[in-house]
Amino acid sequence: xxxxxxxxxxxxxxxxxxxxxxxxxxxxxxxxxxxxxxxxxxxxxxxxxxxxxxxxxxxxxxxxxxxxxxxxxxxxxxxxxxxxxxxxxxxxxxxxxxxxxxxxxxxxxxxxxxxxxxxxxxxxxxxxxxxxxxxxxxxxxxxxxxxxxxxxxxxxxxxxxxxxxxxxxxxxxxxxxxxxxxxxxxxxxxxxxxxxxxxxxxxxxxxxxxxxxxxxxxxxxxxxxxxxxxxxxxxxxxxxxxxxxxxxxxxxxxxxxxxxxxxxxxxxxxxxxxxxxxxxxxxxxxxxxxxxxxxxxxxxxxxxxxxxxxxx
Amino acid sequence: xxxxxxxxxxxxxxxxxxxxxxxxxxxxxxxxxxxxxxxxxxxxxxxxxxxxxxxxxxxxxxxxxxxxxxxxxxxxxxxxxxxxxxxxxxxxxxxxxxxxxx
Numbered sequence: 001x002x003x004x005x006x007x008x009x010x011x012x013x014x015x016x017x018x019x020x021x022x023x024x025x026x027x028x029x030x031x032x033x034x035x036x037x038x039x040x041x042x043x044x045x046x047x048x049x050x051x052x053x054x055x056x057x058x059x060x061x062x063x064x065x066x067x068x069x070x071x072x073x074x075x076x077x078x079x080x081x082x083x084x085x086x087x088x089x090x091x092x093x094x095x096x097x098x099x100x101x102x103x104x105x106x107x108x109x110x111x112x113x114x115x116x117x118x119x120x121x122x123x124x125x126x127x128x129x130x131x132x133x134x135x136x137x138x139x140x141x142x143x144x145x146x147x148x149x150x151x152x153x154x155x156x157x158x159x160x161x162x163x164x165x166x167x168x169x170x171x172x173x174x175x176x177x178x179x180x181x182x183x184x185x186x187x188x189x190x191x192x193x194x195x196x197x198x199x200x201x202x203x204x205x206x207x208x209x210x211x212x213x214x215x216x217x218x219x220x221x222x223x224x225x226x227x228x229x230x231x232x233x234x235x236x237x238x239x240x241x242x243x244x245x246x247x248x249x250x251x252x253x254x255x256x257x258x259x260x261x262x263x264x265x266x267x268x269x270x271x272x273x274x275x276x277x278x279x280x281x282x283x284x285x286x287x288x289x290x291x292x293x294x295x296x297x298x299x300x301x302x303x304x305x306x307x308x309x310x311x312x
Numbered sequence: 313x314x315x316x317x318x319x320x321x322x323x324x325x326x327x328x329x330x331x332x333x334x335x336x337x338x339x340x341x342x343x344x345x346x347x348x349x350x351x352x353x354x355x356x357x358x359x360x361x362x363x364x365x366x367x368x369x370x371x372x373x374x375x376x377x378x379x380x381x382x383x384x385x386x387x388x389x390x391x392x393x394x395x396x397x398x399x400x401x402x403x404x405x406x407x408x409x410x411x412x413x414x
Contacts, residue, residue, distance in 0.1 A: 029385055035377050036385075036395065050384070128338050130376075169317045179373055181324040201324070201338065201372075215407055 004106045005074035006052035006065065014066070018057065025053035051107050061111060068110065078106065108163075126189035126198035134207045135172055137214065140266055141242035143174035148202070153189075170202070175268035178206045178214060212241065217272025219265045222279055225249060230280045238276060240264065247276055255280040324369040332357075332365050338372065339379040346375065348389035354378050354396060 007014050010024040032039060032046040039045065055061045072078055133148050152166040170182065181201050188198025206214055213220040223238055233251035237244050245261065257278040265272020285291045322328055336343045347362060349355050355375055357365035367375070374396065381392040 026386065033381070033384055035380055036399065046384075125337075128340070167316060170321055173323050176323060177325075181369075181372055183322045183324050183328060184318050185320040185322070187318060199338075203373075213410075 001078050001105055001109060003069065003072040003074060003076045003078035004048075004052075004104065005069070005072075006056055008074055009048050009052040010056065021053065021056050025049060025057075029053075047104075051104060055107070055111070065110065078109075125195045126191040128198040128201060129188045130201045130203065132203045132205055134205050135176075136241075137206050137209055137212055137219070138241040139172045140174070140176050140206070141240070144172045146170060146172050172204075175217075175266055175271075176204055177217060177266060178204060180204050211239070214266070217266040217268060217270070218275060219272060220275045220277055223247065223249075223259075223276045224279050224281045225253070227280055227282065230254065230278065240274065245274075249278065253278050253280075324372055326369065328369040328372075330367040330369070330372070332362050332367075335367050335371070335375055339375050341379045341383075345379065345382065345389075349375065349378050349392070352389045352393040354389070354393045 007016070010021060010028065012021055012024045016024075028049040029046065031037060032042045032049060034043040034046055037046070055065050129152075131148075131150050133146075135144070135146060138144075139146060147167060147169045150166050150168065151163045153161050153163055156162070168184070168187070170184065172182075176182075181203050184200040184202065186197045187200035190197045211221055219241075221238060221240070223236065225234070225236070228234075229236065229249060230253045231251065233253075234249045236247050236249060238247045245264065247259065247261070249259070255278060259276040259278065261274040261276065263271045264274035283290065285294050330338065332343050332346055336346050339346070343362070346355070350357060350365070355367060355371050355378075357367045357371075359365040377399075378389075378392045378396060381387050381395055382389065385391075387395065
């Protein structure tokens, strides 16, 4: 396990006062918040700054971290001292951005065995849990059974939290869209006594695909064409997530033309459409015969000026 | 470890409605916070009083985003409402840009 320098994560000195730390955290939180940020790795960075702030804003945890961290640098191999939870007792707060799912191994080693984040009267029903899972676009076209591996926090009688891997197998309904949720009844945290467990919500996300772009229920696919196919018209095979279709390209098509295949997007009560985005590729003139062909073309199209042709 | 086959699965957006209490619980927040979001027009439930409100399954995503923004960035409900509107607008502009830049 590597030591994490929480001060460096927030870009503050070790001597920084709480208000300084809070300002630094808020700046980073706005920059990296996964709902707002388009930075790559925004989510991972947000978790890092949240975890750093969670520790540094709490005088007890900060003091404990400082004691352990006095002789460590970021990235160094780190082992918590023996009997490390013995001397400290931490009071958790339920409003923390860092949920049980998000804590780093390093954080868990230091603070993970603290009494859980619940406080006040024990709840009857268990908490709901949330996780984001990726599926392939083809799964949404056809429906599928998929297996997901989640890290599940469990609390023992003393409210200590430990993590266990849990493999779930779930049927993905045909027509599901990115950003939609599956509710797995009773798969959240267990309730107290006879009270029911919470539910588990899986937020669906499509794995990025080189060819397809999805917007709601509509699917966009780029269809590269040879100049003669675009000019003379052609019937070309287009691969869809669930098979192939034959696409009729009308004569006189230009790059950027959008052909709609109605109902060939994501299936559903109102199925989406598939949009084939035509893109004319210019063949390389890397042989004498290819160059000759272009010269013949130039003569045949002596009136053609691409900079005057209005877009179709 | 053998996978655990889960059969009781519902697609929230098409098969689930939430009461105020249920939505608060799913979002890990208090009913008051959800009421604030309704007052700001972030969420538009059916029904004419909070006890009778029903939220569509499709509201879950927006509600969760709003609650995260409020919690993580210390926004108030109007701030979260503004951020959500701007995020929607960015989304729309991006998809338009995608066509223009082709």
